[in-house]
Amino acid sequence: MTISNLLLLLMMMTSSSSTVEAARTKKSTTTTLNHLSNLDYLTFPDRKASEAAVVEWGHSAVISAIDATVASFGPQTSRGAFFEVEASPILADPVAGVSSDVMEKIQRHNNGEEYYKFEPAPLNNAEDVHGNMVVMTNTAGLSGVTMAKIAKESGAAALMVVNVDHDYPDYVYSLTPENEEEQIYAEEEVDIPVIMVSLQSGNVLTTATVDEHTDPKDIVNNGMPERIRLYGGGDRPFFEDVLNHKPVVYIIHNLLTETECDELIKAAESKFDLVSDDDTNYLEHTIPPPAKQDGVVMQNNIQRATLWRGALNPHSGKQIEERIEQVTGFPQDHFSDFQVNKHVAGSYHGVHYDTHPINVPMATITVFLNDVDEGDGGELVFPSPALGGDKKRGSSGTSSGGGKDDDPVKIYPRKGIAVVHHNTDEEYQFDASTLHAELPLKNGVKYVAKKFIYANPQPPSKRIVLPLIALPFGGKLPRCVCTFYQFFLEKFGMEEGNVYFDKFCTVAPVLCLFLIASVITNMVKTSLTDSSSSSSSKGKTKKESSEGKKKAAAEGKAVKKKKVKKT
Template identity: 55%
Template structure:
């Protein structure tokens, strides 16, 4: 039944990005990613922005970049109490919508003006207001209360707008989210600040810098709540993706989740499918136990993930590497681990998969009022979803699946990192990676077997505690065994030395006795 549902999803993809049945991501690209930054070398703050499809583009380098003061528009939505007139039939709809310059055009002159989209003006009309008010750049704040961090590239809505923009708009236009707008407008505010003054722009930084995002990580909101799902572009470099794939090569095992046994260490849970059918179909998997002794690549990636997401690295699992080929799929499942609560899941795509070849990450049941979400594999892209709500209660809307790979020669590589509710002890972050070190990071299966056996016998809490004690004591035991072996070897050597000297002495004595007898 689940495979049939997956097939129906794949068939519907032929409808394309405009298909109203699904929200298909990613929608943003690095080319339209911008950064609004302020502060100094010690403390830097930055926001993500989406560049409009008209006006200067990030590819234009210095012609796109701006460094100036931010100023709130007055009126903030560009319209205020002004009402457009429909009396003059000689005016086009575009001209009728134009309310004129801002009241504070003198203050806006040469600066970045911040305007909201609350009045429903088109992007080009807002750009026209900013341009004719003398602004050097326009920041549009998306005021949709339900949009979370969602932003998009503004576009011309008619041929007339497109022509006007091409001929007149020569200042950068970027959109930021409502949360980002709140951040920048209160950047310099304190507890003692007057809210009325903040509303007039007193909380804005003195100067901001607008520049192209390039290969810097940036966000794309997919579902703002229930469940929280967002994308992080450029999370990994191409070289880091290739390095992870290379590290896992030759270490994979085929997932068999039909045994009814939960592999808590590797976050491979038993299938809940009826009739003993697998949940992970034709998926090869290995966990790379690197932890606190990881090399530069993994350390750099962990540090970047922590900086971008805000999750502490002490709460991270090691990378679970997954390899999908034609026919591979991971049917609908929850990312749960009874032995170690999973707060969030970070899925990282390590290679591109052509559209139409399957392998999408799919969230079928978002409860935000929107349609299901589908994320296509793009190299270096991370997808984060929260498995719990703000009170750390399990969220059933986080059910997700990886659709079947259909391309005949397609291979999909995915790295998963789980964010645990509790920080991981040294037994997990140091001792297990040390044990796995001689095996290239792959932990011998005996440890998973021991972990499962202890949990089955003593329960989750006690079993986990016993396992950690065993793991911590194991190096001590091995050192004692090694010390004992060394001691035995030394003693044997010393004994052999003594025996050798005794034998040599006896031989000398025998020779002397023989000589004495001859002389007699």
């Protein structure tokens, strides 16, 4: 998409026509949605769980790990012990598998300048490689099968290929045979695990035992650990690079388990409220469009529930928060609670940005809580990566989709995967390329959980007080609280209103506790006073009764004496 197309899209969203707005609503919305649906997208996710592997090193106290992708040939992760390897990582010599002279001859041959038949040969350090994992780069342009052949002839137990792509340092892909001859060789001869890691991961591996104070003379094994372990990824979260900048978008597979997805749906199911473009609820991140648009409905038939848990999260919720922090690097105290959205047939969310006038969301984590079949819609799309932005790349260094650098991206809903996109750039300034949308759902239902990562930490009011208020209602905040928050914003302005609300939420519970304590104290004092009065009254009554008895006895004796005298 060019800049002109982006401007056209934005104009379609922001133009107005008050006299015919009602009549044109359906037409304008349909035009915008058709424009989104007809773009030539690069589609994701592309990586599969069966291709995921982990390279790990360290001991029980400190363990480091990097993601890897398994080749389509050789032992696969499902083969268990045949795939798992524990060995020393050895850097190939030459590191690309061939010398620079041979590399030039291969390049001239590929360019049609001269004929050259390349014959794979053992590495110069084959003795060191024997029985270990050899680490090679793909800078020579050799196929995965060719590099596997070099590794086998050098006696390697496994091959790690580093994808050296400085423009796309996080990108990896599954190596595959490039022709029928390679396919036959791979099936018959390749019996060692072959994996690929990104350039970023390769740098992590080669600096595992090095820091900024290490003397180059003291570097051992090219900075790599003494031993590493390779095994299948299983249910462990792993990354898939989508866009490296303008905007930054990546996928985290297996961020949530199936059980965790089901529990989130169950927790939100009875708490949904229908949202529309006219709704304003800054407290729960329901932001109205910046202006009334030309008949375009931005949020159509979407139901929403915010689950206020904060610091009161149960154990399962805390595990999710900790996992997100470990995987993404974002601190937990910057997280919002989950905002769960329910889409039914016909639901969509038009092109928009994730913004907030008070606390800017640096990033948004969108988790799909259920699968949606391809063809049923509901995809998350980024229609306008800026010129010069990234895209998915193949082994040849070109887009696997065959498009340009500004190709739009479409991500299909898959249960448990999370899409992370940054709303700000490296200088924490708003990134206009983060325009995104959720296409209309044609059939079934779609559940999406969103977590916003704010620039500033969440205050105690939102981490403790509001979750306490929501606790009796299963995590749903009473509507009157949201209305009260809006009152503060309208009365004192965005910044000051938010500050006053936070202070009120902090002070109010203390005042309530003070009042409760005062009431209890007064009740206790009253009770003690009443008890004391009662005891005093009883004592006095008892004394009077005793004196009365003595007086009656004395009078009885006097009467008796008189009777005796008369006698």
